[in-house]
Amino acid sequence: MRTSIVVLTYERPDALALALRGLARQSVAPDEVIITDDGSSPATRACVVREARGFPCPVVFLTHDRGGPRMSRARNRGIAAARGDYVIFLDGDQVPSRHFVADHRAFARPGTFVQGSRALASAETTARLLAGGDLDVSPLEPGLGRRRHALRAPALWWLFARRHRSRRGLKSCNFAFWRDDLVRLNGFDEEMTGWGLEDGELAQRGYHLGLWRRDLRLGGGVLHLWHGPPGVLRDDNPNWLIYDATIASRRVRCTRGLDAHLAELAGPLPDLREEADQAASPR
Structure with missing residues:
Protein backbone atom coordinates (compact mmCIF):
# COMPACT_ATOMS: atom_id res chain seq x y z
CA MET A 1 0.00 0.00 0.00
CA ARG A 2 1.49 3.30 -1.09
CA THR A 3 0.62 6.19 1.20
CA SER A 4 0.28 9.85 0.18
CA ILE A 5 0.08 12.64 2.75
CA VAL A 6 -1.82 15.72 1.51
CA VAL A 7 -1.09 18.77 3.67
CA LEU A 8 -3.33 21.83 3.31
CA THR A 9 -1.73 25.15 4.25
CA TYR A 10 -2.33 28.88 4.10
CA GLU A 11 0.00 31.66 5.29
CA ARG A 12 1.52 29.91 8.29
CA PRO A 13 4.99 28.75 7.27
CA ASP A 14 6.26 28.53 10.87
CA ALA A 15 3.61 25.93 11.72
CA LEU A 16 4.04 24.18 8.37
CA ALA A 17 7.75 23.73 9.10
CA LEU A 18 6.87 21.82 12.29
CA ALA A 19 4.31 19.68 10.46
CA LEU A 20 6.95 18.74 7.88
CA ARG A 21 9.53 17.97 10.55
CA GLY A 22 6.98 15.68 12.15
CA LEU A 23 6.47 13.87 8.85
CA ALA A 24 10.21 13.62 8.26
CA ARG A 25 10.74 11.63 11.48
CA GLN A 26 8.03 9.01 11.03
CA SER A 27 8.73 5.45 12.17
CA VAL A 28 7.32 4.40 8.77
CA ALA A 29 7.86 7.03 6.09
CA PRO A 30 5.04 7.90 3.70
CA ASP A 31 5.65 7.35 0.01
CA GLU A 32 5.19 11.04 -0.74
CA VAL A 33 4.15 14.32 0.88
CA ILE A 34 2.10 16.80 -1.14
CA ILE A 35 1.73 20.32 0.23
CA THR A 36 -1.26 22.01 -1.33
CA ASP A 37 -1.38 25.73 -0.68
CA ASP A 38 -4.54 27.84 -0.75
CA GLY A 39 -2.88 30.92 -2.25
CA SER A 40 -0.19 31.98 0.23
CA SER A 41 2.71 34.38 -0.27
CA PRO A 42 6.08 33.03 -1.53
CA ALA A 43 7.26 32.51 2.06
CA THR A 44 5.26 29.27 2.20
CA ARG A 45 7.01 27.69 -0.76
CA ALA A 46 10.37 28.86 0.56
CA CYS A 47 9.61 27.10 3.85
CA VAL A 48 8.85 23.85 2.01
CA VAL A 49 12.10 24.04 0.05
CA ARG A 50 14.07 24.49 3.29
CA GLU A 51 12.37 21.55 4.98
CA ALA A 52 12.61 19.29 1.92
CA ARG A 53 16.36 18.88 2.20
CA GLY A 54 17.11 15.33 3.32
CA PHE A 55 13.42 14.40 3.44
CA PRO A 56 12.82 10.61 3.40
CA CYS A 57 10.33 10.71 0.51
CA PRO A 58 9.40 12.97 -2.43
CA VAL A 59 7.99 16.39 -1.54
CA VAL A 60 5.61 18.13 -3.98
CA MET A 71 -9.97 24.47 0.71
CA SER A 72 -11.98 22.02 -1.41
CA ARG A 73 -10.13 23.02 -4.56
CA ALA A 74 -6.74 22.93 -2.86
CA ARG A 75 -7.36 19.46 -1.43
CA PRO A 96 1.88 14.36 13.48
CA SER A 97 2.93 11.93 16.19
CA ARG A 98 5.94 9.72 15.46
CA HIS A 99 3.81 6.68 14.47
CA PHE A 100 1.16 8.69 12.61
CA VAL A 101 1.75 7.05 9.21
CA ALA A 102 2.38 3.56 10.62
CA ASP A 103 -0.85 3.69 12.63
CA HIS A 104 -2.93 4.86 9.67
CA ARG A 105 -1.46 2.13 7.48
CA ALA A 106 -2.23 -0.54 10.07
CA PHE A 107 -5.77 0.75 10.61
CA ALA A 108 -6.83 1.08 6.96
CA ARG A 109 -9.51 -1.31 5.69
CA PRO A 110 -11.23 -1.57 2.28
CA GLY A 111 -14.69 -0.05 2.12
CA THR A 112 -14.00 2.46 4.90
CA PHE A 113 -12.56 5.88 5.53
CA VAL A 114 -10.88 6.92 8.77
CA GLN A 115 -11.39 9.87 11.09
CA GLY A 116 -8.32 10.49 13.23
CA SER A 117 -7.95 12.57 16.38
CA ARG A 118 -6.04 15.61 17.61
CA ALA A 119 -4.77 17.02 20.85
CA LEU A 120 -4.81 20.81 21.23
CA ALA A 121 -1.59 22.65 22.10
CA SER A 122 -1.77 25.69 24.32
CA ALA A 123 -0.32 29.04 23.22
CA GLU A 124 2.64 28.41 25.54
CA THR A 125 3.34 24.92 24.17
CA THR A 126 3.01 26.20 20.60
CA ALA A 127 5.49 29.02 21.28
CA ARG A 128 7.98 26.52 22.73
CA LEU A 129 7.69 24.23 19.72
CA LEU A 130 8.06 27.10 17.28
CA ALA A 131 11.16 28.20 19.16
CA GLY A 132 12.77 24.84 18.46
CA GLY A 133 11.52 22.60 21.24
CA ASP A 134 11.21 18.80 21.12
CA LEU A 135 8.27 17.76 18.93
CA ASP A 136 7.27 15.03 21.39
CA VAL A 137 4.63 16.43 23.74
CA SER A 138 3.63 14.43 26.80
CA PRO A 139 -0.06 13.70 27.46
CA LEU A 140 0.66 15.34 30.85
CA GLU A 141 1.75 18.62 29.21
CA PRO A 142 0.23 21.58 31.11
CA GLY A 143 -2.59 23.25 29.23
CA LEU A 144 -2.97 20.46 26.68
CA GLY A 145 -6.52 20.18 25.39
CA ARG A 146 -8.09 16.80 24.57
CA ARG A 147 -5.00 15.20 26.08
CA ARG A 148 -6.45 11.70 25.72
CA HIS A 149 -5.68 11.99 22.01
CA ALA A 150 -1.97 12.24 22.79
CA LEU A 151 -2.01 8.66 24.11
CA ARG A 152 -1.06 5.65 21.98
CA ALA A 153 -2.31 2.13 22.73
CA PRO A 154 -2.78 0.03 19.55
CA ALA A 155 -4.04 -2.94 21.58
CA LEU A 156 -7.13 -0.86 22.43
CA TRP A 157 -7.97 0.42 18.95
CA TRP A 158 -10.80 -2.08 18.69
CA LEU A 159 -12.72 -0.23 21.42
CA PHE A 160 -13.39 2.65 19.00
CA ALA A 161 -13.02 0.97 15.60
CA ARG A 162 -16.58 -0.18 14.98
CA ARG A 163 -17.97 0.76 11.57
CA HIS A 164 -20.62 3.48 11.65
CA ARG A 165 -22.09 6.36 9.65
CA SER A 166 -22.33 9.17 12.14
CA ARG A 167 -22.08 12.82 11.10
CA ARG A 168 -20.55 13.87 14.41
CA GLY A 169 -16.94 14.96 14.73
CA LEU A 170 -16.08 14.89 11.04
CA LYS A 171 -13.07 17.05 10.20
CA SER A 172 -10.78 17.01 7.21
CA CYS A 173 -7.65 17.29 9.31
CA ASN A 174 -6.39 13.78 10.10
CA PHE A 175 -8.80 12.23 7.61
CA ALA A 176 -7.93 9.23 5.41
CA PHE A 177 -9.51 7.73 2.28
CA TRP A 178 -8.57 5.20 -0.37
CA ARG A 179 -7.75 7.23 -3.46
CA ASP A 180 -9.99 5.09 -5.69
CA ASP A 181 -12.93 5.99 -3.45
CA LEU A 182 -12.07 9.70 -3.71
CA VAL A 183 -12.08 9.36 -7.50
CA ARG A 184 -15.53 7.71 -7.38
CA LEU A 185 -16.78 10.57 -5.20
CA ASN A 186 -15.12 13.20 -7.41
CA GLY A 187 -13.34 14.50 -4.33
CA PHE A 188 -14.41 17.55 -2.35
CA ASP A 189 -17.21 19.74 -3.68
CA GLU A 190 -15.65 22.95 -4.99
CA GLU A 191 -19.00 24.73 -4.81
CA MET A 192 -18.29 24.81 -1.07
CA THR A 193 -16.03 27.77 -0.32
CA GLY A 194 -15.29 29.65 2.87
CA TRP A 195 -15.09 27.81 6.16
CA GLY A 196 -16.86 24.62 7.13
CA LEU A 197 -18.86 21.54 6.08
CA GLU A 198 -16.82 20.41 3.07
CA ASP A 199 -15.49 17.47 5.10
CA GLY A 200 -18.89 16.34 6.35
CA GLU A 201 -20.39 16.68 2.88
CA LEU A 202 -17.66 14.46 1.41
CA ALA A 203 -18.25 11.87 4.13
CA GLN A 204 -22.00 11.94 3.46
CA ARG A 205 -21.43 11.15 -0.20
CA GLY A 206 -19.10 8.40 0.96
CA TYR A 207 -21.96 6.91 2.96
CA HIS A 208 -24.16 7.06 -0.15
CA LEU A 209 -21.42 5.19 -2.02
CA GLY A 210 -21.54 2.48 0.62
CA LEU A 211 -18.47 3.41 2.65
CA TRP A 212 -18.27 3.11 6.41
CA ARG A 213 -16.47 5.36 8.86
CA ARG A 214 -13.97 4.06 11.42
CA ASP A 215 -12.44 6.23 14.13
CA LEU A 216 -8.75 5.91 14.93
CA ARG A 217 -8.27 6.61 18.64
CA LEU A 218 -5.24 5.98 20.87
CA GLY A 219 -3.01 6.15 17.83
CA GLY A 220 -2.32 8.12 14.67
CA GLY A 221 -2.81 11.36 16.56
CA VAL A 222 -1.70 14.89 15.76
CA LEU A 223 -0.99 17.96 17.85
CA HIS A 224 -3.00 20.95 16.66
CA LEU A 225 -0.95 24.09 17.20
CA TRP A 226 -2.64 27.04 18.85
CA HIS A 227 -4.03 29.85 16.73
CA GLY A 228 -6.57 32.59 17.17
CA PRO A 229 -10.28 31.95 17.73
CA PRO A 230 -11.51 29.20 15.39
CA GLY A 231 -14.21 29.78 12.85
CA VAL A 232 -17.82 29.43 13.95
CA LEU A 233 -20.20 27.43 11.79
CA TYR A 243 -24.80 19.79 2.47
CA ASP A 244 -28.56 19.45 2.95
CA ALA A 245 -29.09 18.93 -0.79
CA THR A 246 -26.50 16.13 -0.76
CA ILE A 247 -28.37 14.36 2.04
CA ALA A 248 -31.76 14.81 0.34
CA SER A 249 -30.60 13.68 -3.11
CA ARG A 250 -28.32 10.88 -1.87
CA ARG A 251 -25.85 11.89 -4.54
CA VAL A 252 -22.44 10.24 -4.69
CA ARG A 253 -20.51 12.53 -7.03
CA CYS A 254 -20.25 16.29 -6.88
CA THR A 255 -20.42 18.28 -10.12
CA ARG A 256 -17.39 20.51 -9.55
CA GLY A 257 -14.65 18.43 -8.07
CA LEU A 258 -11.55 16.33 -8.51
CA ASP A 259 -11.97 15.54 -12.20
CA ALA A 260 -11.15 19.15 -13.12
CA HIS A 261 -7.52 18.60 -11.99
CA GLU A 274 16.21 18.42 -5.73
CA GLU A 275 15.71 22.18 -5.48
CA ALA A 276 16.58 22.05 -1.78
CA ASP A 277 19.83 20.23 -2.51
CA GLN A 278 20.77 22.74 -5.20
CA ALA A 279 20.04 25.65 -2.87
CA ALA A 280 22.22 24.12 -0.16
CA SER A 281 25.17 23.21 -2.38
CA PRO A 282 28.16 25.60 -2.46
CA ARG A 283 28.31 27.79 -5.55
Missing part, protein backbone atom coordinates in the same frame (compact mmCIF):
# COMPACT_ATOMS: atom_id res chain seq x y z
CA PHE A 61 4.32 21.68 -3.69
CA LEU A 62 1.10 22.90 -5.33
CA THR A 63 -0.56 26.29 -5.15
CA HIS A 64 -3.22 28.38 -6.87
CA ASP A 65 -4.18 32.04 -6.97
CA ARG A 66 -5.87 33.35 -3.87
CA GLY A 67 -9.60 33.68 -4.45
CA GLY A 68 -10.81 33.55 -0.87
CA PRO A 69 -10.75 30.30 1.09
CA ARG A 70 -10.92 27.45 -1.42
CA ASN A 76 -8.65 18.17 -4.77
CA ARG A 77 -5.42 19.29 -6.41
CA GLY A 78 -3.53 17.35 -3.76
CA ILE A 79 -5.60 14.24 -4.46
CA ALA A 80 -5.06 14.63 -8.21
CA ALA A 81 -1.30 14.81 -7.68
CA ALA A 82 -1.24 11.84 -5.29
CA ARG A 83 0.28 8.61 -6.59
CA GLY A 84 -0.50 6.56 -3.51
CA ASP A 85 -3.29 4.05 -2.96
CA TYR A 86 -4.22 5.67 0.36
CA VAL A 87 -4.50 9.41 1.01
CA ILE A 88 -4.14 10.89 4.50
CA PHE A 89 -5.17 14.52 4.90
CA LEU A 90 -3.35 16.77 7.36
CA ASP A 91 -3.58 20.50 8.03
CA GLY A 92 -0.42 22.59 7.98
CA ASP A 93 -0.78 23.62 11.60
CA GLN A 94 -0.75 20.06 12.93
CA VAL A 95 2.29 18.10 14.06
CA ARG A 234 -23.02 29.92 11.31
CA ASP A 235 -26.57 28.89 10.52
CA ASP A 236 -26.55 31.17 7.46
CA ASN A 237 -23.42 29.57 5.97
CA PRO A 238 -24.34 28.88 2.30
CA ASN A 239 -22.49 25.55 2.48
CA TRP A 240 -25.41 24.23 4.52
CA LEU A 241 -27.60 24.40 1.39
CA ILE A 242 -25.18 22.14 -0.48
CA LEU A 262 -6.70 15.00 -12.93
CA ALA A 263 -5.33 15.72 -16.40
CA GLU A 264 -3.26 18.73 -15.31
CA LEU A 265 -1.58 16.87 -12.46
CA ALA A 266 -1.28 13.42 -14.07
CA GLY A 267 2.35 13.72 -15.14
CA PRO A 268 5.52 13.64 -13.03
CA LEU A 269 5.70 16.61 -10.68
CA PRO A 270 8.89 18.28 -9.39
CA ASP A 271 10.34 16.83 -6.21
CA LEU A 272 11.40 19.81 -4.10
CA ARG A 273 14.23 17.79 -2.55
Whole structure:
Protein backbone atom coordinates (compact mmCIF):
# COMPACT_ATOMS: atom_id res chain seq x y z
CA MET A 1 0.00 0.00 0.00
CA ARG A 2 1.49 3.30 -1.09
CA THR A 3 0.62 6.19 1.20
CA SER A 4 0.28 9.85 0.18
CA ILE A 5 0.08 12.64 2.75
CA VAL A 6 -1.82 15.72 1.51
CA VAL A 7 -1.09 18.77 3.67
CA LEU A 8 -3.33 21.83 3.31
CA THR A 9 -1.73 25.15 4.25
CA TYR A 10 -2.33 28.88 4.10
CA GLU A 11 0.00 31.66 5.29
CA ARG A 12 1.52 29.91 8.29
CA PRO A 13 4.99 28.75 7.27
CA ASP A 14 6.26 28.53 10.87
CA ALA A 15 3.61 25.93 11.72
CA LEU A 16 4.04 24.18 8.37
CA ALA A 17 7.75 23.73 9.10
CA LEU A 18 6.87 21.82 12.29
CA ALA A 19 4.31 19.68 10.46
CA LEU A 20 6.95 18.74 7.88
CA ARG A 21 9.53 17.97 10.55
CA GLY A 22 6.98 15.68 12.15
CA LEU A 23 6.47 13.87 8.85
CA ALA A 24 10.21 13.62 8.26
CA ARG A 25 10.74 11.63 11.48
CA GLN A 26 8.03 9.01 11.03
CA SER A 27 8.73 5.45 12.17
CA VAL A 28 7.32 4.40 8.77
CA ALA A 29 7.86 7.03 6.09
CA PRO A 30 5.04 7.90 3.70
CA ASP A 31 5.65 7.35 0.01
CA GLU A 32 5.19 11.04 -0.74
CA VAL A 33 4.15 14.32 0.88
CA ILE A 34 2.10 16.80 -1.14
CA ILE A 35 1.73 20.32 0.23
CA THR A 36 -1.26 22.01 -1.33
CA ASP A 37 -1.38 25.73 -0.68
CA ASP A 38 -4.54 27.84 -0.75
CA GLY A 39 -2.88 30.92 -2.25
CA SER A 40 -0.19 31.98 0.23
CA SER A 41 2.71 34.38 -0.27
CA PRO A 42 6.08 33.03 -1.53
CA ALA A 43 7.26 32.51 2.06
CA THR A 44 5.26 29.27 2.20
CA ARG A 45 7.01 27.69 -0.76
CA ALA A 46 10.37 28.86 0.56
CA CYS A 47 9.61 27.10 3.85
CA VAL A 48 8.85 23.85 2.01
CA VAL A 49 12.10 24.04 0.05
CA ARG A 50 14.07 24.49 3.29
CA GLU A 51 12.37 21.55 4.98
CA ALA A 52 12.61 19.29 1.92
CA ARG A 53 16.36 18.88 2.20
CA GLY A 54 17.11 15.33 3.32
CA PHE A 55 13.42 14.40 3.44
CA PRO A 56 12.82 10.61 3.40
CA CYS A 57 10.33 10.71 0.51
CA PRO A 58 9.40 12.97 -2.43
CA VAL A 59 7.99 16.39 -1.54
CA VAL A 60 5.61 18.13 -3.98
CA PHE A 61 4.32 21.68 -3.69
CA LEU A 62 1.10 22.90 -5.33
CA THR A 63 -0.56 26.29 -5.15
CA HIS A 64 -3.22 28.38 -6.87
CA ASP A 65 -4.18 32.04 -6.97
CA ARG A 66 -5.87 33.35 -3.87
CA GLY A 67 -9.60 33.68 -4.45
CA GLY A 68 -10.81 33.55 -0.87
CA PRO A 69 -10.75 30.30 1.09
CA ARG A 70 -10.92 27.45 -1.42
CA MET A 71 -9.97 24.47 0.71
CA SER A 72 -11.98 22.02 -1.41
CA ARG A 73 -10.13 23.02 -4.56
CA ALA A 74 -6.74 22.93 -2.86
CA ARG A 75 -7.36 19.46 -1.43
CA ASN A 76 -8.65 18.17 -4.77
CA ARG A 77 -5.42 19.29 -6.41
CA GLY A 78 -3.53 17.35 -3.76
CA ILE A 79 -5.60 14.24 -4.46
CA ALA A 80 -5.06 14.63 -8.21
CA ALA A 81 -1.30 14.81 -7.68
CA ALA A 82 -1.24 11.84 -5.29
CA ARG A 83 0.28 8.61 -6.59
CA GLY A 84 -0.50 6.56 -3.51
CA ASP A 85 -3.29 4.05 -2.96
CA TYR A 86 -4.22 5.67 0.36
CA VAL A 87 -4.50 9.41 1.01
CA ILE A 88 -4.14 10.89 4.50
CA PHE A 89 -5.17 14.52 4.90
CA LEU A 90 -3.35 16.77 7.36
CA ASP A 91 -3.58 20.50 8.03
CA GLY A 92 -0.42 22.59 7.98
CA ASP A 93 -0.78 23.62 11.60
CA GLN A 94 -0.75 20.06 12.93
CA VAL A 95 2.29 18.10 14.06
CA PRO A 96 1.88 14.36 13.48
CA SER A 97 2.93 11.93 16.19
CA ARG A 98 5.94 9.72 15.46
CA HIS A 99 3.81 6.68 14.47
CA PHE A 100 1.16 8.69 12.61
CA VAL A 101 1.75 7.05 9.21
CA ALA A 102 2.38 3.56 10.62
CA ASP A 103 -0.85 3.69 12.63
CA HIS A 104 -2.93 4.86 9.67
CA ARG A 105 -1.46 2.13 7.48
CA ALA A 106 -2.23 -0.54 10.07
CA PHE A 107 -5.77 0.75 10.61
CA ALA A 108 -6.83 1.08 6.96
CA ARG A 109 -9.51 -1.31 5.69
CA PRO A 110 -11.23 -1.57 2.28
CA GLY A 111 -14.69 -0.05 2.12
CA THR A 112 -14.00 2.46 4.90
CA PHE A 113 -12.56 5.88 5.53
CA VAL A 114 -10.88 6.92 8.77
CA GLN A 115 -11.39 9.87 11.09
CA GLY A 116 -8.32 10.49 13.23
CA SER A 117 -7.95 12.57 16.38
CA ARG A 118 -6.04 15.61 17.61
CA ALA A 119 -4.77 17.02 20.85
CA LEU A 120 -4.81 20.81 21.23
CA ALA A 121 -1.59 22.65 22.10
CA SER A 122 -1.77 25.69 24.32
CA ALA A 123 -0.32 29.04 23.22
CA GLU A 124 2.64 28.41 25.54
CA THR A 125 3.34 24.92 24.17
CA THR A 126 3.01 26.20 20.60
CA ALA A 127 5.49 29.02 21.28
CA ARG A 128 7.98 26.52 22.73
CA LEU A 129 7.69 24.23 19.72
CA LEU A 130 8.06 27.10 17.28
CA ALA A 131 11.16 28.20 19.16
CA GLY A 132 12.77 24.84 18.46
CA GLY A 133 11.52 22.60 21.24
CA ASP A 134 11.21 18.80 21.12
CA LEU A 135 8.27 17.76 18.93
CA ASP A 136 7.27 15.03 21.39
CA VAL A 137 4.63 16.43 23.74
CA SER A 138 3.63 14.43 26.80
CA PRO A 139 -0.06 13.70 27.46
CA LEU A 140 0.66 15.34 30.85
CA GLU A 141 1.75 18.62 29.21
CA PRO A 142 0.23 21.58 31.11
CA GLY A 143 -2.59 23.25 29.23
CA LEU A 144 -2.97 20.46 26.68
CA GLY A 145 -6.52 20.18 25.39
CA ARG A 146 -8.09 16.80 24.57
CA ARG A 147 -5.00 15.20 26.08
CA ARG A 148 -6.45 11.70 25.72
CA HIS A 149 -5.68 11.99 22.01
CA ALA A 150 -1.97 12.24 22.79
CA LEU A 151 -2.01 8.66 24.11
CA ARG A 152 -1.06 5.65 21.98
CA ALA A 153 -2.31 2.13 22.73
CA PRO A 154 -2.78 0.03 19.55
CA ALA A 155 -4.04 -2.94 21.58
CA LEU A 156 -7.13 -0.86 22.43
CA TRP A 157 -7.97 0.42 18.95
CA TRP A 158 -10.80 -2.08 18.69
CA LEU A 159 -12.72 -0.23 21.42
CA PHE A 160 -13.39 2.65 19.00
CA ALA A 161 -13.02 0.97 15.60
CA ARG A 162 -16.58 -0.18 14.98
CA ARG A 163 -17.97 0.76 11.57
CA HIS A 164 -20.62 3.48 11.65
CA ARG A 165 -22.09 6.36 9.65
CA SER A 166 -22.33 9.17 12.14
CA ARG A 167 -22.08 12.82 11.10
CA ARG A 168 -20.55 13.87 14.41
CA GLY A 169 -16.94 14.96 14.73
CA LEU A 170 -16.08 14.89 11.04
CA LYS A 171 -13.07 17.05 10.20
CA SER A 172 -10.78 17.01 7.21
CA CYS A 173 -7.65 17.29 9.31
CA ASN A 174 -6.39 13.78 10.10
CA PHE A 175 -8.80 12.23 7.61
CA ALA A 176 -7.93 9.23 5.41
CA PHE A 177 -9.51 7.73 2.28
CA TRP A 178 -8.57 5.20 -0.37
CA ARG A 179 -7.75 7.23 -3.46
CA ASP A 180 -9.99 5.09 -5.69
CA ASP A 181 -12.93 5.99 -3.45
CA LEU A 182 -12.07 9.70 -3.71
CA VAL A 183 -12.08 9.36 -7.50
CA ARG A 184 -15.53 7.71 -7.38
CA LEU A 185 -16.78 10.57 -5.20
CA ASN A 186 -15.12 13.20 -7.41
CA GLY A 187 -13.34 14.50 -4.33
CA PHE A 188 -14.41 17.55 -2.35
CA ASP A 189 -17.21 19.74 -3.68
CA GLU A 190 -15.65 22.95 -4.99
CA GLU A 191 -19.00 24.73 -4.81
CA MET A 192 -18.29 24.81 -1.07
CA THR A 193 -16.03 27.77 -0.32
CA GLY A 194 -15.29 29.65 2.87
CA TRP A 195 -15.09 27.81 6.16
CA GLY A 196 -16.86 24.62 7.13
CA LEU A 197 -18.86 21.54 6.08
CA GLU A 198 -16.82 20.41 3.07
CA ASP A 199 -15.49 17.47 5.10
CA GLY A 200 -18.89 16.34 6.35
CA GLU A 201 -20.39 16.68 2.88
CA LEU A 202 -17.66 14.46 1.41
CA ALA A 203 -18.25 11.87 4.13
CA GLN A 204 -22.00 11.94 3.46
CA ARG A 205 -21.43 11.15 -0.20
CA GLY A 206 -19.10 8.40 0.96
CA TYR A 207 -21.96 6.91 2.96
CA HIS A 208 -24.16 7.06 -0.15
CA LEU A 209 -21.42 5.19 -2.02
CA GLY A 210 -21.54 2.48 0.62
CA LEU A 211 -18.47 3.41 2.65
CA TRP A 212 -18.27 3.11 6.41
CA ARG A 213 -16.47 5.36 8.86
CA ARG A 214 -13.97 4.06 11.42
CA ASP A 215 -12.44 6.23 14.13
CA LEU A 216 -8.75 5.91 14.93
CA ARG A 217 -8.27 6.61 18.64
CA LEU A 218 -5.24 5.98 20.87
CA GLY A 219 -3.01 6.15 17.83
CA GLY A 220 -2.32 8.12 14.67
CA GLY A 221 -2.81 11.36 16.56
CA VAL A 222 -1.70 14.89 15.76
CA LEU A 223 -0.99 17.96 17.85
CA HIS A 224 -3.00 20.95 16.66
CA LEU A 225 -0.95 24.09 17.20
CA TRP A 226 -2.64 27.04 18.85
CA HIS A 227 -4.03 29.85 16.73
CA GLY A 228 -6.57 32.59 17.17
CA PRO A 229 -10.28 31.95 17.73
CA PRO A 230 -11.51 29.20 15.39
CA GLY A 231 -14.21 29.78 12.85
CA VAL A 232 -17.82 29.43 13.95
CA LEU A 233 -20.20 27.43 11.79
CA ARG A 234 -23.02 29.92 11.31
CA ASP A 235 -26.57 28.89 10.52
CA ASP A 236 -26.55 31.17 7.46
CA ASN A 237 -23.42 29.57 5.97
CA PRO A 238 -24.34 28.88 2.30
CA ASN A 239 -22.49 25.55 2.48
CA TRP A 240 -25.41 24.23 4.52
CA LEU A 241 -27.60 24.40 1.39
CA ILE A 242 -25.18 22.14 -0.48
CA TYR A 243 -24.80 19.79 2.47
CA ASP A 244 -28.56 19.45 2.95
CA ALA A 245 -29.09 18.93 -0.79
CA THR A 246 -26.50 16.13 -0.76
CA ILE A 247 -28.37 14.36 2.04
CA ALA A 248 -31.76 14.81 0.34
CA SER A 249 -30.60 13.68 -3.11
CA ARG A 250 -28.32 10.88 -1.87
CA ARG A 251 -25.85 11.89 -4.54
CA VAL A 252 -22.44 10.24 -4.69
CA ARG A 253 -20.51 12.53 -7.03
CA CYS A 254 -20.25 16.29 -6.88
CA THR A 255 -20.42 18.28 -10.12
CA ARG A 256 -17.39 20.51 -9.55
CA GLY A 257 -14.65 18.43 -8.07
CA LEU A 258 -11.55 16.33 -8.51
CA ASP A 259 -11.97 15.54 -12.20
CA ALA A 260 -11.15 19.15 -13.12
CA HIS A 261 -7.52 18.60 -11.99
CA LEU A 262 -6.70 15.00 -12.93
CA ALA A 263 -5.33 15.72 -16.40
CA GLU A 264 -3.26 18.73 -15.31
CA LEU A 265 -1.58 16.87 -12.46
CA ALA A 266 -1.28 13.42 -14.07
CA GLY A 267 2.35 13.72 -15.14
CA PRO A 268 5.52 13.64 -13.03
CA LEU A 269 5.70 16.61 -10.68
CA PRO A 270 8.89 18.28 -9.39
CA ASP A 271 10.34 16.83 -6.21
CA LEU A 272 11.40 19.81 -4.10
CA ARG A 273 14.23 17.79 -2.55
CA GLU A 274 16.21 18.42 -5.73
CA GLU A 275 15.71 22.18 -5.48
CA ALA A 276 16.58 22.05 -1.78
CA ASP A 277 19.83 20.23 -2.51
CA GLN A 278 20.77 22.74 -5.20
CA ALA A 279 20.04 25.65 -2.87
CA ALA A 280 22.22 24.12 -0.16
CA SER A 281 25.17 23.21 -2.38
CA PRO A 282 28.16 25.60 -2.46
CA ARG A 283 28.31 27.79 -5.55
